[in-house]
Amino acid sequence: MATLYTEQESTIADPIDVIEQIVAANDWPFDRASDGELSVAVTGSWCDYHFGFSWREAERALQLTLAFDLRVPAARRPEIYHLLGLINEQLWLGHFDLWSDDGVVLFRHATLMGDVVSVSVCEELIEIAIGTCERFYPAFQFVLWGGKSAGEALAASMFETVGEA
Secondary structure: OOOOOOOOOEOOOOHHHHHHHHHHHOOOOEEEEEOOEEEEEEEOOOOEEEEEEEEEOOOOEEEEEEEEEEEOOHHHHHHHHHHHHHHHOOOOOOEEEEEOOOOEEEEEEEEEOOOOEOHHHHHHHHHHHHHHHHHHHHHHHHHHOOOOOHHHHHHHHHOOOOOOO
16 A cells, blocks of 8 residues: 655545645545545455545544445354454444445444544555455455354454464
């Protein structure tokens, strides 16, 4: 990911402007639907991700939503809900959800921005969201297409490789 970090923090009142600068620096396609919303497409290692950023001025809160390019069939939702619970226990920031209408897996996080919008914090939020989704995407695949239990899928996704083969 390209970095825009500078020694000084941005004093832009709207963090969506900061996010837009980060997104443009990475050449990711985006659409600014309104002043407080931004949609972004990011290609990951496993699938395409669809970011949604929303800014609430009253709360000075930025919410990011990262949707997987993945649909969960109704028959597999109970095991996916179990997997969501197990994964969420492992996370420090954000959480995974399953959108009940169409079975889309989402990663969501909201943060209070205060009066100063930090470019480095916005970049870090994006990197954490993508990294978290990249890490756990295989677990969802193990449950959906591999027929594994939530516990087996989580154990496989938590496995860290060292070195190169």
